[in-house]
Amino acid sequence: DGGITQSPKYLFRKEGQNVTLSCEQNLNHDAMYWYRQDPGQGLRLIYYSQIVNDFQKGDIAEGYSVSREKKESFPLTVTSAQKNPTAFYLCASSIFGSRNNEQFFGPGTRLTVL
Amino acid sequence: QKEVEQNSGPLSVPEGAIASLNCTYSDRGSQSFFWYRQYSGKSPELIMFIYSNGDKEDGRFTAQLNKASQYVSLLIRDSQPSDSATYLCAVKSSGAGSYQLTFGKGTKLSVIP
Numbered sequence: 001d002g003g004i005t006q007s008p009k010y011l012f013r014k015e016g017q018n019v020t021l022s023c024e025q026n027l028n029h030d031a032m033y034w035y036r037q038d039p040g041q042g043l044r045l046i047y048y049s050q051i052v053n054d055f056q057k058g059d060i061a062e063g064y065s066v067s068r069e070k071k072e073s074f075p076l077t078v079t080s081a082q083k084n085p086t087a088f089y090l091c092a093s094s095i096f097g098s099r100n101n102e103q104f105f106g107p108g109t110r111l112t113v114l
Numbered sequence: 115q116k117e118v119e120q121n122s123g124p125l126s127v128p129e130g131a132i133a134s135l136n137c138t139y140s141d142r143g144s145q146s147f148f149w150y151r152q153y154s155g156k157s158p159e160l161i162m163f164i165y166s167n168g169d170k171e172d173g174r175f176t177a178q179l180n181k182a183s184q185y186v187s188l189l190i191r192d193s194q195p196s197d198s199a200t201y202l203c204a205v206k207s208s209g210a211g212s213y214q215l216t217f218g219k220g221t222k223l224s225v226i227p
Contacts, residue, residue, distance in 0.1 A: 042217035090157055101206050105157040
């Protein structure tokens, strides 16, 4: 089955700890995205990548880092510099250059700071 | 600042009625418009997109776009309890950053049996 997978589903972080969220897709999509969703809020873009070995900051990149070493994978690291990391994290992918840029989402990772 | 506005709801409709969800956007150069459905605790699911003025129908769903008024809507006919969810409007802008979607905060729909 083609799709986007994210792991883990739930993640608990202690203060001062870095954690990495996994995102993998087998849709052969070029572009991948990370969003954060807080209760009652819209999705906010953290980072995006259009091609391998290239990525750009979104609207709220501070305290986060990413890598794009493979087309299929776009992991997100939430660093200790992110002061309020508790949120629902969503990874998405799309065909880069398509007219409409339809983005498809993975199931999400819910991160809680203890 | 590109903005997408939605009434947060909740919007309650009886089963079998038409649900009407609305969205306005600030960037006049926006090109494409998307409706996502998000069940509680789940990720958003793309249900429709539209890029031309007018109506686009897909089963019980109709998206309507009026670029002059910067307004897009989603109609759900014969609403079912399974349609109860939060509906997110997203807009693809033009120019620099045209890969990005800007999301509204969503409208919560409740279909009453």
